[in-house]
Amino acid sequence: MSRTILDIHVLQTIPPSNVNRDDTGSPKTAIYGGVRRARVSSQAWKxxxxxxxxxxxxxxxxxxxxxxxxxxxSERIVERAPELSDRAVELATAVLTAAGFKLKKRKGAEYDETEFLVFLGNHQLDGLAQLAIEAAAEDKPQVDKKAAKARVDQDHSIEVALFGRMVADVQDLNVEAAAQVAHAISVHAVDNEYDYFTAVDDHKEGDETEDAGAAMIGTVEFNSATYYRYANVDVDRLFGTLGDPEATRRAAEAFVRAFVTSMPTGKQTTFANRTLPDAVLVLARETQPISLVGAYEEAIGAREEGGRVGGAIRRLAEHAAELHASYDQQPLQAWAVVPGSRADLLAELATPVTLGDLVKGVGELVARRLEPVGQGV
Structure with missing residues (x-):
């Protein structure tokens, strides 16, 4: 049975920055192809x-x-039924407990909390609030467990459908993610650097009797890199969770645009490192997702033909063409967004478009592929 897979490949240069730190405050790195690369974790970009x-x-x-x-x-319950404000916490606790969530009292906290993060859609929260209001007719609220679980396991949000949900306490409420996001790595070797900084006490500086030295000194570690970023979306799994072709289309369009234009916010005030991609390649497939990271197993050097960015785009095109030919993996459709003269480097592989046209094209393809499903065929 054919599938619909979206592969999103992005090449993006980020100037001196520290967008994703490890536990020591250093920019994250990884060894790939025998050399150290700059890295941004998938969690950060998701x-x-x-x-x-x-x-x-x-x-x-x-x-x-x-x-x-x-x-x-509790807030949702009060919004819908202000007269239940005195019982909102009791009702919320009863509904969540019936759904299977384990709640714990945290020291100094006004409300009980779940042991792990819980990902709930706004439609699901509204459904649980309504169930709580219905249970308020009893002096001691009695909530049907099956009904409570059903409210949590239907009307999933687009985010839950894309990124999945793991509920350690109630595994039958888990949702398998339709999107996969790789750790972004630089296409070349990197060495982290250090910025030595000082901060001056403005008031003290104006006192002639005081020394003019810094009130604080420190260092910030950083690097700069051209990253290869990759993600994929299983459109069929996305539809299976959302159950609505139009919602699936909106989700796919939003994911492509958001993944392409987003940037983790670590140390942005310090480095003002916000950029847009040097190249975007989206391939629609019907077999399996395919990362093109192998194009950069051999790190790009300083003398790469076309420079670092041009060389990275050229390698991406060549590697994709080789894989497609060798493994019979010709895509259903392909789009490329490449500003300026470098657009020619991907012209044989994909149709050159703007980002708006790319997102529109993805939406149209998803709608077309899901049309038989929507008609009940």
């Missing part, structure tokens, strides 16, 4: 992508990831 959704999608289609779900649900 969160950055998810934050962009607020600008692209209706809030009702989104969700909230929190441990403070009792507080959140």
């Amino acid at each position: 969160r950055a992508t998810r934050k962009v959704f607020a600008d692209l999608l209706d809030r009702r289609d989104l969700g909230v990831r929190t441990k403070r779900v009792v507080e959140l649900l």
Whole structure:
């Protein structure tokens, strides 16, 4: 049976920065091809992508990831039934417990919290709030466990469908992610550097009797790199979770745009490192997702033909063409966004478009591929 897979490949140069730190404050790195590369974790870029959704999608289609779900649900109950404000916490606790969530009292916290982060869609929170209000007819609320679990396991948000949900306490509420995001790595070797900085006490500086030395000194570690970023979306799995072709289309369009334009926010104020990609390649497949990271197993050197960015785009095109020919993996459709004269480097592999046209093309392809499903065929 054919599938619909979206492969998103991005080449992006980021100037001196520290967008994703390890436990020591250093920019994350990884060894690939025998040399050290700059790295940005998939978790960092997934969160950055998810934050962009607020600008692209209706809030009702989104969700909230929190441990403070009792507080959140209590607020929903009060919004719908202000007369239950005195019982909102009790009702929220009863509904969440019936759904299988284990709640714990945290020291100094006003509300019980779940032991792990819980990812719930706004439609699901509304459903749980309604169930709590219905249970308020009893002096001691009795909530049907099957009904409570059903409210958590239906009307999934687009974020939950894309990124998945793991509920350690209630594994039958887990949702398998439709999107996979790789750790971004530099296409070349990197060496981290250090910025030595000082901070001057403005008031002390104006006192002639004081020394003019710095009030604080420190260092910030950073690097700069051209990254290869990769993600894929299993459109069929996305549709299986959302159950609606139009919602699936919106989700696919939003993911592509958000992944391409997002940026993790680590140390942004210090480095002002916000950039847009040097090249974007999106391939629609019907077999399996395929990363093109192998193009950079041999790190790009200083004398690469076309420079670092031009060489990276050229390698991407050559590696993709070789894989397609060798493994009979010709894509269903291919789009490329490459500013300026470098667009020619991907012209034989994909149709040159703007980002807006790319997103529109992805949406049209998803709708076309899901059309028989929507008609019940």
